[in-house]
Amino acid sequence: xxxxWVNMTEAGAVIEADGLVKRYGQLEAVRGIDLEVRRGxxxxxxxxxxxxxxxxxxxxxxLLTPSAGSAHVAGIDVMRDPARVRQRIGxxxxxxxxxxxxxxxxxxxxxxxxxxxPAGERDRRIDEMLALLQLTDRASSLVRTYSxxxxxxxxxxxxxxxxxxxxxxxxxxxxxxPQTRQSIWTHLxxxxxxxGITIFMTTHYMDEAEFCDRIAIIDRGKIVxxxxxxxxxxxxxxxxxxxxxxxxxxxxxxxESVLGVTPIRDDGSLRMEVPDAKVFVPRLVRELSAPVDTxxxxxxxxxxxxxxxxxxxxxxxxxxxxxQMRAMASRWMGRRR
Amino acid sequence: MSAKxxxxxxxxxxxxxxxxxxxxxxxRAIYIIWYRDLLRYWRDRWRLVASLAQPLLFLVVFxxxxxxxxxxxxxxxxxxxxxxxxxxxPGIIGMAILFTAIFGAMSIVWDREFGFLxxxxxxxxxxxxxxxxxxxxxxxxxxxxxxxxxVLAPFVGVKLNVLTVAELIPLAALLAFGLxxxxxxxxxxMKSLQGFQVVMNFLMMPMFFLSGALFPLTNLPGWMTVxxxxxxxxxxxxxxxxxxxxxxxxxxxxxxxxxxxxxxHVLAIPLEAGIMLAFGALMLGxxxxxxxxxx
Numbered sequence: 001x002x003x004x005w006v007n008m009t010e011a012g013a014v015i016e017a018d019g020l021v022k023r024y025g026q027l028e029a030v031r032g033i034d035l036e037v038r039r040g041x042x043x044x045x046x047x048x049x050x051x052x053x054x055x056x057x058x059x060x061x062x063l064l065t066p067s068a069g070s071a072h073v074a075g076i077d078v079m080r081d082p083a084r085v086r087q088r089i090g091x092x093x094x095x096x097x098x099x100x101x102x103x104x105x106x107x108x109x110x111x112x113x114x115x116x117x118p119a120g121e122r123d124r125r126i127d128e129m130l131a132l133l134q135l136t137d138r139a140s141s142l143v144r145t146y147s148x149x150x151x152x153x154x155x156x157x158x159x160x161x162x163x164x165x166x167x168x169x170x171x172x173x174x175x176x177x178p179q180t181r182q183s184i185w186t187h188l189x190x191x192x193x194x195x196g197i198t199i200f201m202t203t204h205y206m207d208e209a210e211f212c213d214r215i216a217i218i219d220r221g222k223i224v225x226x227x228x229x230x231x232x233x234x235x236x237x238x239x240x241x242x243x244x245x246x247x248x249x250x251x252x253x254x255x256e257s258v259l260g261v262t263p264i265r266d267d268g269s270l271r272m273e274v275p276d277a278k279v280f281v282p283r284l285v286r287e288l289s290a291p292v293d294t295x296x297x298x299x300x301x302x303x304x305x306x307x308x309x310x311x312x313x314x315x316x317x318x319x320x321x322x323x324q325m326r327a328m329a330s331r332w333m334g335r336r337r
Numbered sequence: 338m339s340a341k342x343x344x345x346x347x348x349x350x351x352x353x354x355x356x357x358x359x360x361x362x363x364x365r366a367i368y369i370i371w372y373r374d375l376l377r378y379w380r381d382r383w384r385l386v387a388s389l390a391q392p393l394l395f396l397v398v399f400x401x402x403x404x405x406x407x408x409x410x411x412x413x414x415x416x417x418x419x420x421x422x423x424x425x426x427p428g429i430i431g432m433a434i435l436f437t438a439i440f441g442a443m444s445i446v447w448d449r450e451f452g453f454l455x456x457x458x459x460x461x462x463x464x465x466x467x468x469x470x471x472x473x474x475x476x477x478x479x480x481x482x483x484x485x486x487x488v489l490a491p492f493v494g495v496k497l498n499v500l501t502v503a504e505l506i507p508l509a510a511l512l513a514f515g516l517x518x519x520x521x522x523x524x525x526x527m528k529s530l531q532g533f534q535v536v537m538n539f540l541m542m543p544m545f546f547l548s549g550a551l552f553p554l555t556n557l558p559g560w561m562t563v564x565x566x567x568x569x570x571x572x573x574x575x576x577x578x579x580x581x582x583x584x585x586x587x588x589x590x591x592x593x594x595x596x597x598x599x600x601x602h603v604l605a606i607p608l609e610a611g612i613m614l615a616f617g618a619l620m621l622g623x624x625x626x627x628x629x630x631x632x
Contacts, residue, residue, distance in 0.1 A: 063459060083359050086461040097452040101377050113369035114460040116362045158456075 370470025442520025512573030
């Protein structure tokens with residue numbers, strides 16, 4: 001009976017959370033989170049700092065006990081059997097957790113031992129992961145000499161070594177430069193495609209969330225929206241089209257009468273929100289007699305979604321400073337080491 | 338595993354099947370935690386050299402200086418049977434063990450500060466494995482450090498034969514184990530590096546000075562007698578000294594003039610070893626409890 005149940009969940013959700021709540025005294029960091037993550041998807045948990053992302057991920061990874069609610073990862077209750085959950089998940093923490101006095105390979109060997117990777121498979125898997133994350137050349141250098149991106153890659157390789165079903169990453173690209181962030185994403189996609197692993201990650205970078213299959217937007221301890229990036233963006237109401245014209249007044253009147261859209265005039269440019277720009281722009285060019293000099297088209301971003309749902313921009317000033325401080329702190333620690 | 342659950346036909350059988358796995362994993366974890374500490378110790382040659390420099394300085398400069406200052410009428414000198422350098426030599430071995438053991442075990446604080454401890458604590462192992470692995474790592478490092486100092490014996494006029502060394506190894510191991518466990522217990526209560534300096538100045542230095550490493554623990558003022566007997570290191574260093582000195586061909590009565598006493602009774606070496614072992618076990622127990630609290 002239990003076997004059947006396990007198989008059933010394996011076909012569907014890998015992570016299930018029901019009404020998760022976490023209180024710290026008076027403060028409610030997580031206020032009732034329900035979610036389902038499907039096998040093989042990249043699931044993004046998006047929200048500003050302090051929204052409850054790290055708390056939720058910590059509960060799912062069995063590092064924190066929820067005050068209420070329940071969660072299953074890989075079909076196992078995180079409260080009842082944390083050790084078995086841990087055998088089935090890989091973790092990449094927000095802050096570095098490597099021994100930088102050991103080599104990359106030694107870090108992986110250590111992990112293989114404490115996660116009971118069978119002795120006969122240890123070397124093969126370590127070699128495979130090093131190759132997959134392009135660290136083979138530097139495997140025998142001390143981690144101290146690695147760049148920030150290499151350390152992150154090594155942590156991802158380590159998290160994958162015991163063949164987990166889910167890889168959890170807490171802000172994996174925090175403090176990395178844009179190019180390195182891009183390469184981390186390439187690797188994550190590759191891992192998902194070649195290993196079929198489920199990836200659950202938190203981020204507060206909107207542009208990164210676009211790479212996820214599905215996203216949950218979290219604000220003040222609650223999920224305010226959940227869906228694919230396109231579904232979420234569709235909530236904003238359409239595309240944004242901006243044109244410039246040498247006779248803007250004439251163009252505006254014509255657009256209103258012919259196309260039935262009221263543009264907002266801003267200096268020489270006219271801005272309008274339309275349900276589908278793919279249909280609208282050809283009509284506009286075809287049917288307008290006033291000259292159109294330029295057409296700019298912008299799809300709504302996740303920033304627009306967050307703004308619409310919460311009435312605030314995701315990266316308010318406070319979060320921005322905190323980030324910078326964190327990045328500075330990690331650089332400083334890196335040097336001091 | 339799911340096959341097992343199905344054949345047993347009951348949900349309760351699954352958690353019951355697990356502890357064996359976790360226990361094996363924990364034993365492996367003890368080994369790899371110990372191995373990592375040794376690897377780091379071995380790799381950090383400068384620390385190894387630096388940590389030998391201090392005992393040498395004590396032995397050669399402090400020892401020689403004090404030897405000439407101590408008159409013929411003192412416990413040392415020709416009438417005493419032993420020179421001060423001969424006396425202080427086992428004490429210096431004890432000192433090397435004391436510092437290396439506590440420092441080695443307290444590397445946990447560094448692991449916590451630089452994040453590596455997290456990797457260990459989230460692994461699917463029991464937390465006692467972390468405390469034991471660290472305690473054994475500190476013990477081994479301290480043993481190596483202490484045994485390296487044995488090669489200096491000929492230079493201080495101490496004659497060592499194979500049997501003496503064979504007797505010294507388990508005694509040194511007990512001292513190292515007791516103090517490493519103490520270090521792990523201390524480290525498990527510390528959340529940051531700030532506390533480290535405090536421990537260094539207010540615990541390790543007094544422990545060293547009161548341990549009988551530098552002077553005999555006889556004819557001391559009352560308050561100091563009490564403190565020296567409360568110092569666990571005393572019970573580890575005293576047997577080292579007695580074994581080293583008794584090998585120099587002098588009578589055991591001469592050796593016992595330096596021995597640790599309680600109420601004027603000389604403690605037997607096996608009793609001292611037992612005290613050290615009990616202290617180590619107690620400390621390790623505390624460390625395990627501290628680690629098992631989920632934070």
